[in-house]
Amino acid sequence: MALPQPLRPGPTPYELEFIASDELIEISPSFSMERTRLIHGIIGPFRPPGKSKVPLWLAVNLKLKRKCNIVPPDWLNVEYLQERLAEETSSPAFSALPFRFAEIAKVLLDVAADDLALPDKIRSLLKDLREARQSKSRDGLKKLDHIQLEMANLCSMEINELRPFFVKAMGVFTKLQTDSQGNADDQAGGQDMDFSW
Amino acid sequence: MDYSDDFDAVRATSSTAWEDETEDIGQTSLQRLTRWWINERGAPDILVWQAQLVEELLDSLHNQATMVQHIRSDPRTSEQEHFRVVLVQTEMERVKFLIRSYLRVRIHKIEKYAGYIMREPGVQVKLSSGELTHAQKYYDLISKYFHSSALEGLPENMRSLDEQLPNGRSMITEPDKDRGVFVRARKKCENVRLPNGDSLTIEKGSIHLLRYRTVEDLVARAEVELI
Numbered sequence: 222m223a224l225p226q227p228l229r230p231g232p233t234p235y236e237l238e239f240i241a242s243d244e245l246i247e248i249s250p251s252f253s254m255e256r257t258r259l260i261h262g263i264i265g266p267f268r269p270p271g272k273s274k275v276p277l278w279l280a281v282n283l284k285l286k287r288k289c290n291i292v293p294p295d296w297l298n299v300e301y302l303q304e305r306l307a308e309e310t311s312s313p314a315f316s317a318l319p320f321r322f323a324e325i326a327k328v329l330l331d332v333a334a335d336d337l338a339l340p341d342k343i344r345s346l347l348k349d350l351r352e353a354r355q356s357k358s359r360d361g362l363k364k365l366d367h368i369q370l371e372m373a374n375l376c377s378m379e380i381n382e383l384r385p386f387f388v389k390a391m392g393v394f395t396k397l398q399t400d401s402q403g404n405a406d407d408q409a410g411g412q413d414m415d416f417s418w
Numbered sequence: 419m420d421y422s423d424d425f426d427a428v429r430a431t432s433s434t435a436w437e438d439e440t441e442d443i444g445q446t447s448l449q450r451l452t453r454w455w456i457n458e459r460g461a462p463d464i465l466v467w468q469a470q471l472v473e474e475l476l477d478s479l480h481n482q483a484t485m486v487q488h489i490r491s492d493p494r495t496s497e498q499e500h501f502r503v504v505l506v507q508t509e510m511e512r513v514k515f516l517i518r519s520y521l522r523v524r525i526h527k528i529e530k531y532a533g534y535i536m537r538e539p540g541v542q543v544k545l546s547s548g549e550l551t552h553a554q555k556y557y558d559l560i561s562k563y564f565h566s567s568a569l570e571g572l573p574e575n576m577r578s579l580d581e582q583l584p585n586g587r588s589m590i591t592e593p594d595k596d597r598g599v600f601v602r603a604r605k606k607c608e609n610v611r612l613p614n615g616d617s618l619t620i621e622k623g624s625i626h627l628l629r630y631r632t633v634e635d636l637v638a639r640a641e642v643e644l645i
Contacts, residue, residue, distance in 0.1 A: 224526035232459055239515070240452055257502045259509045260448055260478040282508060368612050370627040372600075380600050380625070380645055387627055391598035395629070 231384050234324075237377055241324035242278035247292040249273075250283065277325065281332050291333040294319070297326055299339050302346040309353040315374035323351075323378035358383055367394035447474040448513065453643050455520040460600070460644030461637060462630050463593040464527045464535070467546040472520070475513055482510050524549060532557040533580060533590040595631040601642040610636070 227233065232240075243261070250267035257265050264275050272292060275283075283289040295301065296319060308316040319325070326347055334340040358379060364370055365387065372380070451471045458465055486503050489495050495503075528535065528549055535541050535553045542550055561579055569577045582588045607620040612632060620626060620642065636642040 223522045223529065228459075228523075229526075232456060236519075239512075240456070242512075243449065243452065254498065254502065257505060259506060260475070260482060260513055261446060261509065264505075278508070278512065279505065282505070365627070368614055368616075368629075369618060369632070372625045372627065375625050377645060384600065388598040391627065391629070392596070395596050 231381060234378065234381065237321070237381060238324045238328065241321040241377075242281070242328070243276050244321060244325065245274045246277050246280050246294065246325075247272050247274050248280045248283065248289040249292060250289040252288050277328060281328060284332050284336075291329060291336045293329060293333075293337050294325065296322065297329060297337065297343065299342050299346065302343060302350065306346060306350050306353065309350060309357075313357070315354060315357060315372075317374050318350075318376060321377050323347075323376055354379060355382075362387070362390065365390055365394070367391060367398045447471045447478075448516070451475060451516060451520060453640075455516060455523070457637060457644045458520065458523045458527075462595060462597045462599075463634070464524065464531065464541065464544055466544045466638065467524070467549065468520075469546060472517060475517060479510055479513055482506055486510075525552070527593075528553045529556055531591055531593060532560065534592050537580065537590060595634065596629050598627050599630045599633065600645050601626050601628060601633050601637070602645050603642050605641050607636055607641050 228236075249270060249272045251269055252267065253269060254265050254267040256263050261276060264279065265273060267273055280289065280291050284291055305316045305318060326343075329337065330340060330344060330347075337343055358372075358375065361370070361372065370387075370391075375383075447470075451468060454465070454468045454471065486506055489499055489503055528545070531541075532553050535545070535550075536557050542553075545553065564579065565577070569579075578589075580588070580590050601620075602625050603620040603622050606622045608617075610618045610620055610632060612618055613629060625645070633642055637644060
């Protein structure tokens with residue numbers, strides 16, 4: 222099979238992580254290296270203690286070889302996430318987080334927890350955020366119809382999680398809509414019959 | 419010998435290319451193909467084959483491979499250069515994965531909609547020549563198989579594979595363009611026609627759940643991306 226069954230409904234979390242790994246992140250390398258051409262573009266030169274921006278996958282690669290420290294993005298710290306969580310629980314809208322925050326945060330917590338301040342606290346904040354947002358997106362289901370739904374500030378991982386159910390629900394709405402248009406008369410007749418029993 | 423030129427040779431793309439996901443200008447072919455891969459995964463229909471992007475990436479892969487070979491075959495290559503080669507190779511594997519995934523999702527759709535593709539010349543132009551040949555061969559094989567395994571035993575008038583039933587349903591699997599898709603606008607799109615006749619303005623960066631039919635043209639013009 223060209224595309225295995227589990228991949229058909231949409232991208233998997235691993236594939237989303239693969240995409241997020243192309244985003245740039247700052248590292249402070251512990252070795253020096255000349256400029257290197259990748260298909261992406263140019264990386265380096267690395268001149269410790271200077272910092273450099275590289276794609277996340279490269280940062281992870283170097284980190285695992287203990288050749289760099291990762292500078293956490295400015296949204297991945299306790300204060301910022303606490304503010305977002307407060308926003309999340311006090312207002313009905315979704316707070317603005319980077320589109321691929323879940324993937325990036327997971328990767329960084331996995332490989333570079335020692336570069337983060339209070340990683341455990343961050344982990345639990347991310348979990349709280351996730352739960353708060355999840356219950357909101359379930360509420361959002363009420364607004365779903367067969368035409369359109371705007372979902373401001375939803376993140377890539379969340380959309381992926383909602384996708385199967387939302388798409389299916391929309392399909393059911395669409396079907397009901399076309400059925401009721403197509404058989405408006407029959408249905409009225411049929412219903413009368415049913416009630417007369 | 420100094421290989422820094424090999425690594426260095428600056429290409430048109432600069433390192434700022436990563437900054438804004440929603441702008442086409444300055445986006446590398448890698449980012450653009452990633453987007454088309456995800457579009458293809460999300461769209462029920464088959465999209466236009468991105469010949470230029472794939473070609474560019476295959477070229478880049480070829481160049482990188484030549485450079486890697488060149489450096490590895492030289493005994494004077496230093497430890498540090500070997501390390502850089504490993505990074506280059508790691509990236510090459512990522513790019514290969516991307517291209518393969520893109521091709522795989524297309525092959526999946528081609529096989530699923532083979533009959534539809536053979537019937538609609540408008541869809542055939544969206545395929546590369548290799549894909550079209552595959553679609554043809556696949557459809558021929560499948561039809562032959564159905565005929566030899568079952569259809570030959572049926573009365574003549576029941577043997578067709580492309581029958582249209584009176585209620586409009588067809589034996590040919592067609593993409594369900596009314597399926598919902600999640601889109602993110604890459605620019606402001608005005609007057610998007612909704613199925614109920616209303617029009618909608620999609621702000622840049624906003625995320626919507628819409629029927630694929632509604633955004634089909636916007637996806638093709640890369641004004642929105644599927645997510």
